[in-house]
């Protein structure tokens with residue numbers, strides 16, 4: 001029997017990066033929260049989770065640590081799912097602050113924190129999660145983080161106490177926001193809920209699953225649970241891309257090109273939309289508060305696996321499989337010599353355009369361009385074969401519908417073949433088109449009508 005591990009080149013890639021970066025000893029383990037100073041600087045874990053829910057890992061990927069600021073995007077997701085983007089944005093901005101994570105980055109006048117990834121914004125966001133008491137709020141947050149991770153998580157009470165004992169700066173931020181009217185709950189309680197959220201224990205694989213859930217439109221790829229709506233995942237990833245790495249966010253986007261979030265315990269998660277969640281854990285931090293090994297590892301992995309968001313994606317399969325008029329659009333029916341002759345003289349009055357696969361905005365643009373080139377110059381018949389189309393997204397359906405309506409309005413008769421996947425787009429073309437089950441039928445329908453017209457013309 002073949003050992004499936006022998007084919008695991010993904011884990012091999014992770015192991016190679018891990019081996020190469022293990023000797024890196026730059027950075028300092030965070031000590032302003034005393035309990036964090038006890039972390040082992042040699043711990044180094046890497047994990048990658050695919051949209052199929054497959055997990056790949058290297059190093060100390062199962063070592064537990066407190067989530068710290070990596071919790072912020074996930075609690076932001078929970079608050080967004082409850083409040084919606086407009087209401088959220090009234091309380092917390094979406095602008096990169098360019099400041100350190102613990103900066104007093106509050107908007108002049110309103111006291112609104114710049115974004116939900118810095119401490120001030122995170123404390124405000126946490127306390128926007130609807131609940132009747134701080135305990136209930138903490139419980140809801142723990143539930144949400146667990147759903148993102150796909151397993152039941154717990155709070156490290158010692159780290160929580162250590163952070164609460166030394167958390168005056170965060171309390172001060174809460175007081176400032178409370179005074180300015182941007183935090184409505186009690187400042188001390190607000191900070192406590194935030195400290196408990198930061199003290200939730202995770203491992204590197206959990207962080208990768210959490211990132212993968214955002215990359216997968218809010219559906220946890222391991223448990224298949226829809227944790228937050230897809231739109232919320234899109235909004236959270238956007239904020240991660242611009243604010244997730246604090247005052248290093250710009251450089252990060254250039255070099256790694258993925259939405260990400262780091263934390264002071266050394267955790268780091270990144271999301272490659274529709275592809276992977278990737279996470280690292282290594283406690284020594286750079287001056288911006290992100291894991292030194294984590295940052296370099298993500299840089300290498302992004303390059304190695306071609307994950308930079310701004311990369312030109314590989315083109316999909318051709319959408320348009322046939323486009324033309326005349327002979328190429330013939331139905332193949334047996335016909336009398338006289339009819340064949342008639343058709344040969346007027347074959348360019350029947351056009352065929354066929355498409356396949358998923359039709360989204362760019363694919364619809366290609367299809368419409370092909371239609372424009374194939375439509376007869378004099379009133380004729382246009383057969384659009386969508387039998388091999390697997391899906392049409394709403395915007396593409398609208399575009400196609402409008403184009404077919406226009407073609408019909410300019411005097412052509414339109415037939416649409418198959419396209420059971422087209423579904424919603426059906427309403428879009430408002431019955432301007434005749435439906436046929438097969439391409440040959442539609443072409444024969446067009447030819448019969450054309451012949452009928454030609455035969456009645458004086459020779």
Ligand SMILES: NC(=O)CC[C@H](N)C(=O)O
Nearest residue numbers: 068069101119198263264
């Ligand atoms: N960047 C971080 O991870 C900060 C989280 C930490 N709990 C704090 O508030 O200071």
